[in-house]
Amino acid sequence: MAWISLGVLVLHVGLSWLSIVKLEMGLVGAAISLDFSWWLMVICQLIYVFTCCKDSWTGFSWLAFTDLIGFIGLSLASAVMLCLEYWCYMVLILLAGLLKNPEIQVDAASICMSVEGWLFMIPLGFIAASSVRVSNELGAGRPKAAKFSVAVMVSMSLIIESTFVILILTTRKVFPALFTNNKLVMAEASDLAVLLSLSIILCSVQPVLSGVAIGAGWQSKVAYVNIATYYLVGLPLGVLLGFKLPFGLQGIWSGVILGIALQTIVLVIMTLRTDWEKEAILAKLRVSSWGISTDKLSNGCS
Template identity: 60%
Template sequence: MAIDSPLLNNGVNSPPSVVHHEEEKPLKIVHKIGVESKKLWKIAGPTILTSLSQYSLGAFTSTFVGHVNELDLAAFSVENSVIAGFAFGFLLGMGSALETLCGQAFGAGHIRMMGIYMQRSWIILVATGLLLLPFYIWATPLLKLVGQTDEIAEAAGTFALWMIPQIFAYALNFPIQKFLQAQRKVLVMLWISLGVLVLHVPLSWLLILKLNWGLVGAAIILNTSWWLIVIGQLLYIFITKSDGAWSGFSWLAFADLFNFLKLSLASAVMLCLEFWYLMILVVITGHLANPLVPLDAVSICMNINGWDMMIALGFNVAISVRVSNELGAGDFRAAKFSVIVVSLTSISIGVVAMIIVLTTRDYFPQLFTSSYEVAEETTKLAALLSITVLLNSLQPVLSGVAIGAGWQSLVAYINLGSYYAVGLPAGILLGFTFGFGAEGIWSGLIGGIAVQTIILIIVTSLTNWKKEADEAESRVRKWGGTISIEN
């Protein structure tokens, strides 16, 4: 008697459904990755270009200033990294509360709440900007207090006074950006930023080099460019009403500010600990013997690192929007899958960026300086810079997951331990005690980022995403205020 068994004929007559299931499973996963990647890139692509355009405002200005003289470049670098960096980090952090609330409100379908949230954020950030004014007004004595040379401190302090209008451009811009990003209106921001950058570059050359206005010209064009971005975005929101998310100014913006402020402060502390870490790198480099050359070299590497960070921040925004939207909609599986896809994507980009830095290390310094000594010192730092850009491909993405999920307070503690208990002491020890100079200080920076990244990977891996989805709606109501505005 013939026995027709799949076990005897090696599965030739196996049920077709089993074979198809085995073949379709990997194809289904590949399809899901493709769909999720498309969603991420639709947000990340324009956001990266927007971030690069806005970051390039300062970077291109720095390039032109660097061709004036070494003192002007050092003064610009110190003001931009320390004084403006302090304000930028604090105000961006305060504005990032909106990223959580607007993203989850959009996912939950509470569209009209977003305009009220943005107005509350404006009130808080403008008030914060006023509190930051003393750092600009008394920048010179503050910089001397932290050890900058008199020559650099006085030049940077004068430049800081000219840059006061930038504070309030930041205060309005960051809430606007989070408001638009949560709705995935990233192309609007891109076109406005690109348009301003196209004007910024030739005008920077004209004012700084051609007319020889130096730092004064740099301040005029930087302030003007940032305010043009703010005005362009506001016009779009006021004219289009942003598909119902903007319904005009309202007294409701002043309601429940305290609850809103608590999340804003947690967000500010989280991001400020990161921005101040980079700021302190510049400050302690200024304590080295003959600091002008290493300070300029660190400034150039910070520019390159900043451009690379704009790519990572594009994914930071994309994953924050995806996670907050999906948690707001209650789809915790989609949020978790998005985190996996964006992590793999960003690491791949980080590897490419690392290779580019290493292969161009003898050439890119010359784009930023005419000084042979500065260029040579920058080339020495390039190997460490390449490791930094690799780490920074993933770290901001994991921070974006935290913002989208509302973990700002937890990440603030992680940043405090990683950066200030590990990275900063290691940098000081290597740079000064062991005499490695700028390379030692930067090595400490890498150590802090590495520790923070490892901890964030562990936290993200152990997250109960179903629980996060259950808490998303209550988080919007608790921190957004007790007044719920329905469509």
């Protein structure tokens, strides 16, 4: 999967240069190259699954529709849970456009969001790893292994992201120059470096715990947590600090960070209070209801 992504990325760089720079197609060229690359990645992954994953892919079957309602429920809950998180940052950009000097505010916020988006790719990988690992260990009846994997992945993500935070704080006056030569935008982005660092630290733990929630089947619960922490606390407080009080973009982002912090605290409490033995039993029951041998699953996860 990683090699497929790398190959498509290399091709995407060439296509982007050709369409944007050489053919001078601008944003239209960027959109075309991006669409082509995403479709190519999906097609290559499908070919890989159909040809190389003999143990997990045995062809199309009507069994795919077994307990479909349950899978749809989990999928919708996962979508709502993740969308509520991502949309919060999009709302932050929209609110920045309503401040004084909106071009400077939006540019500075976009720079910080870009940096965070790059660094978020690391916790994003841990989301996939934690959800798969936790679900596999619970399904195989190994609750202690599931609990231990959570601690390992949270620690790894926190250590890696903390290293980047140190780099950002050290170069806070310099890194905005990678995106712009506008002195006002650079100064505003530099002022946001501390908030950016706090956001990165929180997002090194929160996504991993979200992956744990997906693996344990807590999507619906976390969706409600996201509504409460982001949209009932974080964003309203950000609006208050940014528009009613003289804190501007820093105030808006401070509110969002508070929402992320509250969500992270709730997820940590949920994880610490989890009865992993009970979760393993529930996972075994679900696996058994799908007609899969837990011994076979355990061997497959070894």
